[in-house]
Amino acid sequence: xNSPKAVQGKADGTVGKALEVLDSVAAYERPVKFVELLEHxxxxxxxxxxxxxxxxxxxxxxxxxxxxxxxxxxxxxRLAHTAWEHASLAPIARPFVEELAAxxxxxxxxxQLDNGxxxxxEKLKATDRFExxxxxGKVAPAYCTGVGKAMLAFIAPKRLDIVLxxxxxxxxxxxxxxxxxSLLGExxxxxxxxxxxxxxxxxxxxxxxxAPIFISNGRVIGALSVATSTTRYDLNxxxxxxxxxxxxxxxxxxQATSWHFPG
Amino acid sequence: xNSPKAVQGKADGTVGKALEVLDSVAAYERPVKFVELLEHxxxxxxxxxxxxxxxxxxxxxxxxxxxxxxxxxxxxxRLAHTAWEHASLAPIARPFVEELAAxxxxxxxxxQLDNGxxxxxEKLKATDRFExxxxxGKVAPAYCTGVGKAMLAFIAPKRLDIVLxxxxxxxxxxxxxxxxxSLLGExxxxxxxxxxxxxxxxxxxxxxxxAPIFISNGRVIGALSVATSTTRYDLNxxxxxxxxxxxxxxxxxxQATSWHFPG
DNA sequence: TATTCAGTTTCAAATACTGGAACCAGCCAG
DNA sequence: CTGGCTGGTTCCAGTATTTGAAACTGAATA
Numbered sequence: 320x321n322s323p324k325a326v327q328g329k330a331d332g333t334v335g336k337a338l339e340v341l342d343s344v345a346a347y348e349r350p351v352k353f354v355e356l357l358e359h360x361x362x363x364x365x366x367x368x369x370x371x372x373x374x375x376x377x378x379x380x381x382x383x384x385x386x387x388x389x390x391x392x393x394x395x396x397r398l399a400h401t402a403w404e405h406a407s408l409a410p411i412a413r414p415f416v417e418e419l420a421a422x423x424x425x426x427x428x429x430x431q432l433d434n435g436x437x438x439x440x441e442k443l444k445a446t447d448r449f450e451x452x453x454x455x456g457k458v459a460p461a462y463c464t465g466v467g468k469a470m471l472a473f474i475a476p477k478r479l480d481i482v483l484x485x486x487x488x489x490x491x492x493x494x495x496x497x498x499x500x501s502l503l504g505e506x507x508x509x510x511x512x513x514x515x516x517x518x519x520x521x522x523x524x525x526x527x528x529x530a531p532i533f534i535s536n537g538r539v540i541g542a543l544s545v546a547t548s549t550t551r552y553d554l555n556x557x558x559x560x561x562x563x564x565x566x567x568x569x570x571x572x573x574q575a576t577s578w579h580f581p582g
Numbered sequence: 583x584n585s586p587k588a589v590q591g592k593a594d595g596t597v598g599k600a601l602e603v604l605d606s607v608a609a610y611e612r613p614v615k616f617v618e619l620l621e622h623x624x625x626x627x628x629x630x631x632x633x634x635x636x637x638x639x640x641x642x643x644x645x646x647x648x649x650x651x652x653x654x655x656x657x658x659x660r661l662a663h664t665a666w667e668h669a670s671l672a673p674i675a676r677p678f679v680e681e682l683a684a685x686x687x688x689x690x691x692x693x694q695l696d697n698g699x700x701x702x703x704e705k706l707k708a709t710d711r712f713e714x715x716x717x718x719g720k721v722a723p724a725y726c727t728g729v730g731k732a733m734l735a736f737i738a739p740k741r742l743d744i745v746l747x748x749x750x751x752x753x754x755x756x757x758x759x760x761x762x763x764s765l766l767g768e769x770x771x772x773x774x775x776x777x778x779x780x781x782x783x784x785x786x787x788x789x790x791x792x793a794p795i796f797i798s799n800g801r802v803i804g805a806l807s808v809a810t811s812t813t814r815y816d817l818n819x820x821x822x823x824x825x826x827x828x829x830x831x832x833x834x835x836x837q838a839t840s841w842h843f844p845g
Numbered sequence: 846t847a848t849t850c851a852g853t854t855t856c857a858a859a860t861a862c863t864g865g866a867a868c869c870a871g872c873c874a875g
Numbered sequence: 876c877t878g879g880c881t882g883g884t885t886c887c888a889g890t891a892t893t894t895g896a897a898a899c900t901g902a903a904t905a
Binding site: 333334338345377378381391393394395434438457536 | 594595596597598600601604605608611612613636637639640641642644648653654655656657658659660661662663664665666667668669670694696697699701703718719720721799
């Protein structure tokens with residue numbers, strides 16, 4: 320296949336292999352049959368079979384005997400709930416995020432970095448009441464999102480190197496950074512301003528202004544953004560949110576610090 | 583604090599053990615130190631240590647070197663998102679649930695059964711805009727919730743036996759079923775009416791009316807409830823929702839069927 | 846300097862995992 | 876009906892992983 324080894328995720332041990340399989344099921348985003356998985360799997364039939372069996376018996380996958388398909392298991396949702404509630408920034412940040420969303424009248428996103436990807440742990444849309452739910456847990460690339468760049472600009476150089484390796488630099492739009500160099504060029508500006516913009520880099524017509532969130536020892540633990548569409552605000556217009564965005568990020572950081580947030 | 587008791591402890595293989603450890607970290611609902619885990623762990627120091635290391639390197643746990651504590655990892659949130667979006671009833675049911683919530687003006691809960699526990703995959707509160715988010719993924723016992731009983735009443739006898747084993751029958755309130763027999767006594771009524779009530783069995787002052795959701799082959803795949811507090815409705819009052827509740831459950835079932843929902 | 850205590854590493858033994866191959870369906874075509 | 880598929884499951888010996896007692900760090904007390 321394409322990547323002989325080590326783009327990321329060294330699959331250490333049995334657990335690693337099992338998770339690899341779990342990920343591959345997740346990637347389908349629908350129930351998959353055994354053969355489908357087998358085709359794209361590095362493991363022989365028997366091995367894959369038993370891996371799937373283990374995952375199923377652990378409720379990480381569910382297997383429908385009628386159609387012979389595997390889908391993601393409910394146990395994940397249960398685990399994630401405690402992860403979200405006790406180990407993400409979301410519960411700490413909630414009141415501040417709400418306040419900002421109400422004040423700005425636009426979507427506010429709270430994100431953290433996981434394995435080089437941005438993972439949204441909270442999304443509030445001031446206008447719409449329900450839409451938001453579907454979005455928590457969603458992932459996006461770091462190199463082409465406001466929150467992603469805000470975090471990249473402030474992580475330790477050593478960690479940055481690793482994270483850069485993990486970026487695909489796929490050109491979603493014409494504004495997307497298409498290489499590490501291009502991205503690196505922007506980071507000093509972000510460091511100077513303490514603010515990052517998404518200039519329709521991930522999705523045409525969507526822009527955002529983002530600020531990193533720090534804990535007291537100076538480490539970035541997440542980022543916060545106000546996102547909107549170009550039909551309502553242009554990039555200059557977005558700077559109107561800069562002050563309250565920074566202030567909110569500050570408050571969240573302080574709160575996280577006093578909570579001994581792992582980071 | 584109830585007594586969960588690892589009844590169903592078949593920890594097959596390394597993966598099983600790793601997940602057991604993951605669960606035990608989750609149970610703390612806060613960052614935990616190695617020793618704390620060791621004390622309650624059946625595994626010797628070295629083994630637990632390596633298990634934790636594996637989980638951490640897989641991002642299922644995160645380890646804070648400063649405080650030496652472990653907490654749940656972000657990868658779980660990412661995985662759960664796809665589980666929720668592509669393998670739970672929630673996305674299919676969403677429009678119907680919203681409609682019902684708006685019409686009833688009370689909280690509507692959508693739940694599925696996982697390993698003998700009720701897991702809420704959607705909670706909408708018609709009044710409050712934000713509260714809802716924190717609740718998705720939450721678990722509750724099956725034997726003392728409306729949604730739980732609605733499902734138990736209709737699952738296959740063989741499966742019911744297993745599920746009953748998994749119940750703690752902890753008496754949360756004076757109305758809680760304190761034994762399998764007591765619970766079994768109520769199930770025929772539920773089967774007859776197609777409706778289950780939570781008569782403040784889980785929490786003082788909280789009542790609900792729940793209906794099971796079936797797919798075409800007759801299997802229960804979830805349950806739906808309207809929940810409220812005794813200050814606004816008594817049990818009789820709740821029956822006002824019966825018709826629209828059943829209708830909504832029906833619609834969701836039909837939709838799930840046509841989507842080939844795994845169940 | 847001695848003494849814990851928490852966490853990490855070692856190493857041979859124990860075990861669980863591997864995967865080629867054989868084995869069962871069920872399905873379809875001849 | 877028969878023989879050849881294809882998708883799925885089980886066997887079993889060889890081997891790679893995991894195991895855990897014990898030894899080791901290294902920091903914090905005493």
